[in-house]
Amino acid sequence: MHTDIHAFCRLGIVVSMAYPSCSNSEQDYHESLKKLLIDPTFQVMEIGSLPFSSLYESVPAMIKSAHCDCTYSGHSLLFAKKLNINSLDEEERVQAVQTLKKGIDEAYAMGAEEFQFLSRGYEKGKEASYLDALIASTNELCAYAKSKGSMPVVLEVFDHTIDKKSLLGPSSLVKKYAEAVCPAYDNFGIMIDCSHIPMIGESIDEAVEPIKQYIKHVHVGNTLISDPNHPSFGDYHPRFGYPGSENDTEYLAAFLQKMKDIGYLTEGGKNILSFEVKPQAGEDADLVVTNAKRTLQDAWRRVQ
Template structure:
């Protein structure tokens, strides 16, 4: 038997735990450094860093502490009204150019992962065309990622026909897409998120099994799954009731992941719970860390 903490790496989801500080990058850096010096986390996740001096500080920090660094570029894409799954050729080309620029920014920050989502589902009538579009985008940016040895692209499937309504999507479609891209590039993987899988009404264990060859990261995210209840959807809520994700469910997810992923050692896992404006980010991080630590104390048979 092995402890889950011997398999998975705890990741600090900075952009959620410290959400009120995202526009205050100097304070954000100081807070993140303080937390990382406690030597619990092996990986951090932020959005793209706007300030060039802060990028330099982060690259020094991750080198100093020898930790992994993921940059999420979703907000940057959305802010410019771009869309990786667009059916418009002009917007697709602009999206590729912008993502390539964001990959350069991530490299300047010391990141070894760039993460994104697919963009909105255009509906059944245009879905096939949109699928060709996201495939084209992933091929193009995987080629760009290859300029930085060791860097990996992560695509997070969201829910479809529930709350976030993204093109990717159901686990079978996500895995099929990854199979195509990884047939040419070995630097594109999935960031698996428990809330979106559950909102898709998929069995979590079966989803992990389907996605296993391409899982490069895990998010433990909670959600209210009943459409009739207040708060339904993926709102990056706190762990536990009234959502479905508690410590026992989190351990179940990671035990299943450890069994079906060929080489699970070193895969990052983060708790996705947003600190709201007016709340204390350090308190939020402490709660998330405690939840994750309790999960990682669980034991698992070696796969």
């Protein structure tokens, strides 16, 4: 495409992934966020539970001053407490739901336009039971978010067997899940990430077609799954073209073409397309972010 991709979506970036050092101190967080906010490439900052309490006032103010938007990821809330939102243990499931409800409160307080979460672990052979538990939890979260305002809730699809080992997962399960939740809640949708698709073992078409009408948010990134002994193996989001990795310009172009074909990327559209990229050992974060922007430009030129 020769038209600027900004005419088809809003570009975003996951702040803590792009600049892992932002969790070191309040100053590091401010400096990292500012680098992204002064770059007009980005219209959306993807944040989550903040590492220092003082940031809850300054971060939303910075984002607002830059005329930028933000979303809120609740993933770390579950990771930190090792909670399973689709647990078959009802006490744990309820605790996970309550934890994410607090995250929804934070998201509203910070002015976020969307709340994100993910499914968690499962036992092979019991996927149906775990899916029922996830549906019950999601219904509660959607109802709670709706009671507070108009902020949508989205579930991000992760890998099923490699790293996060999340229930969702394969598109067949994602479809059953979305079909169960969406008729009851119009504030719900699915997030996909092109870095997770190779980990699930699906092609772009296999991952997208069954759930295309439910996709409300998209991440782009890369993964390395060719060598289980490599320190970047799994869900570590290396830069595009990282040695031994799966995704580079050609793959990203094919993914963007699919997003355009299904109407997610459409001229005049405001859907979010966000980078999830992370510097690997010894890499410079600024260069990794630039890699992402340059790769996106090159890939977008190939989209018809």
